[in-house]
Amino acid sequence: MTPTRHLLEIDDLSPGELVRILDLCETPTAPDSAVSGELAGRSVGLYFEKPSLRTRHSSEAAVTRLGGHAVTFTNAEVGIGTREPAADIAQVLSGFHAALGARVFDHQILEDMAAASSIPIVNLLSDLGHPCQALADLRTMRSELGDLAGRTVCWVGDYNNVARSLSIGAAMCGMQVRIASPVGYGPTGVDVDRLRAAGHDTAPFVTTHAAEAAEGADAVHTDVWASMGQEEESEARRRAFEGFQVDDRVMAAAASTAIFMHCLPAHRGEEVSASVADGPQSRMFAQAHNRMHAMIGLFRWLVEIEAIQ
CATH class of the missing domain: 3.40.50.1370 (Aspartate/ornithine carbamoyltransferase)
Structure with missing residues (x-):
């Protein structure tokens, strides 16, 4: 079985894959118009340990423009590392969503999620990198x-x-x-x-x-x-x-x-x-504004390579 693709660091991509994502960053003709339906009938989980303006809005908007539904949640709701291990949470959410984005203080949480997840984990910001x-x-x-x-x-x-x-x-x-x-x-x-x-x-x-x-x-x-x-x-x-x-x-x-x-x-x-x-x-x-278009390109690429099925 093909390993699940994650984006924890920008160099998780090859140069060719990076260019392909940039090619897929289409701009809608109107600010709130749909781009395509690659995520139709699917949901994407978005986890935030840190407050967020651009990352949350751009990610939610991108999922919507691709026909999907974003489910945003914070650490107050799940208690990663205290109430429940990151690996367990990732395995549970793998049964609900097509992909999971996470904005965290400690990059190790992303590594733990990716090791256990059967869906793509996307780094929405960590102490080590901000690939989106x-x-x-x-x-x-x-x-x-x-x-x-x-x-x-x-x-x-x-x-x-x-x-x-x-x-x-x-x-x-x-x-x-x-x-x-x-x-x-x-x-x-x-x-x-x-x-x-x-x-x-x-x-x-x-x-x-x-x-x-x-x-x-x-x-x-x-x-x-x-x-x-x-x-x-x-x-x-x-x-x-x-x-x-x-x-x-x-x-x-x-x-x-x-x-x-x-x-x-x-x-x-x-x-x-x-x-x-x-x-x-x-x-x-x-x-x-290109934060949204970047997320559109990333999600479209994940669908294209069948990381999101």
């Missing part, structure tokens, strides 16, 4: 820039879960990766190895100067300095990330046609200046 955000980011860049092979993407800030998935996905699409992070917040040796395994032809360019990393880039990305769950570190991070704001100076170092991207929520005046976030190069709201 990467799909939306790549779709946005492809829509704006065309073929991504040979293009350059820049990341400014903490090399966190979002940065990791984006960088690996970009390398899989043939992009060059440039990274600016404070000392202690950049990619590890393991991260560099993963980028090279994903197809990056050299070690990524890593610096502690934002404008230097942005030089010649086609897209400049950033994220908040303190993510959810890091609130106690916020003041220390604010000091560490001083000088890492994406402002007009940083964007001026990028290509003249460069776009600015942010996975949101954005803190204007911290990781990005208001002039950039709300300026003509910003694509952060198109990027947010």
Whole structure:
């Protein structure tokens, strides 16, 4: 029997599979119109340990546009790891749903679910990666820039879960990766190895100067300095990330046609200046809208390869 396909990390996909998902991210002709009926008569479970705006709405909307029904639930209802093991919950829900998405603090919960599940488990965000955000980011860049092979993407800030998935996905699409992070917040040796395994032809360019990393880039990305769950570190991070704001100076170092991207929520005046976030190069709201189209493409691909039957 063919093993169940899961998407826990963006490099669970082959480069060809990643491109196919991007090809399947169709845009409806109207905001609430259906795309197709691949999930007709099926339900998808969506589990959230963390509060969510874009991930919940985009995932539920994608399931609806494919003719399915989303069932959203939180840890208060199930008590994963306390009331019941993640593996047991995954086995139970495998009998109800066509797929299960989960947004968790600890990536190990996803691994435990995937080991026990007979339906696809999709990482909606963990401490290690955010592959669905990467799909939306790549779709946005492809829509704006065309073929991504040979293009350059820049990341400014903490090399966190979002940065990791984006960088690996970009390398899989043939992009060059440039990274600016404070000392202690950049990619590890393991991260560099993963980028090279994903197809990056050299070690990524890593610096502690934002404008230097942005030089010649086609897209400049950033994220908040303190993510959810890091609130106690916020003041220390604010000091560490001083000088890492994406402002007009940083964007001026990028290509003249460069776009600015942010996975949101954005803190204007911290990781990005208001002039950039709300300026003509910003694509952060198109990027947010592409979260739904990315989920449409992912679910359609899972049906196409018969991971959802």
